[in-house]
Amino acid sequence: MKLSFRTIAVLFVAFAICGTNVFSQKADDVSSKIANIKQLYKEIKSKEKTFKVTEITKSDEDDYEETTVSIYKAGKEIKLIITGMSGVGDCGESYEFYYHQSEVFFVFYSQSCYVGDEISKTERRFYFDGGKMIQFLDGKKKIKSETEDFKNAETEIKHLISEMKIYSK
Numbered sequence: 001m002k003l004s005f006r007t008i009a010v011l012f013v014a015f016a017i018c019g020t021n022v023f024s025q026k027a028d029d030v031s032s033k034i035a036n037i038k039q040l041y042k043e044i045k046s047k048e049k050t051f052k053v054t055e056i057t058k059s060d061e062d063d064y065e066e067t068t069v070s071i072y073k074a075g076k077e078i079k080l081i082i083t084g085m086s087g088v089g090d091c092g093e094s095y096e097f098y099y100h101q102s103e104v105f106f107v108f109y110s111q112s113c114y115v116g117d118e119i120s121k122t123e124r125r126f127y128f129d130g131g132k133m134i135q136f137l138d139g140k141k142k143i144k145s146e147t148e149d150f151k152n153a154e155t156e157i158k159h160l161i162s163e164m165k166i167y168s169k
Contacts, residue, residue, distance in 0.1 A: 033129045040100050044079050048072060051079055056167075071167050077102070081164050090114040097164050104128055104161050126157045133157065 051072035058067045065085060072080035077099070084094040091113040098106040107126040112119055127135040133154040136143040143150045 030134050033134055034127055037105050037127050037129075041098055041106055044098055047074070048080065050074070069167060078168055081167055095160060097161065102168070103131065104164075107157055107161070124153070126153065 051074055054071045054073070056069045056071075058069075059065065068084045070080075070082045070084075071078060072082075079099055081097040081099075082094060083097075084092070086092045091111055093109070093111040096108040097104050098108075105128050107128075109122075109124040109126075111122040113122075114120075123139055125135075125137040126133055133150070134145075136145075136150050136153050138149075138153075143153065
């Protein structure tokens with residue numbers, strides 16, 4: 001079967017329009033999920049002072065590093081877990097795990113280090129939907145989901161999320 005140039009051109013344009021539509025629908029879907037995540041985040045932050053807080057402090061064998069875990073609950077439901085580590089050289093770091101219906105939907109990571117007389121700050125944001133990471137921001141830079149950086153970050157953060165399960169008992 002031999003296709004004319006015109007037929008090929010029409011097929012190419014049709015595919016381009018449909019393909020673009022599929023990608024824009026995916027982007028719109030992620031955007032609406034991110035908007036929902038931001039709304040859930042705001043709700044938790046606005047009620048944070050009303051939650052019952054349990055704190056656990058752990059030190060390493062040498063008492064060099066100290067980790068504090070703060071568990072915020074509304075009734076029996078965990079809404080937020082904040083882990084903070086100090087004593088890591090000249091750095092301190094924390095993770096904030098935000099929960100909705102027993103599932104993590106957002107993780108915020110921050111690190112502050114003294115570099116001479118200056119303070120260097122790092123922030124990362126991890127957005128989840130149905131247990132799958134849908135967006136990763138390294139500072140203000142959006143990391144594309146098909147990259148190794150995104151996949152590695154998802155693996156690492158999911159490991160940390162699984163470690164938080166010990167506090168849900």
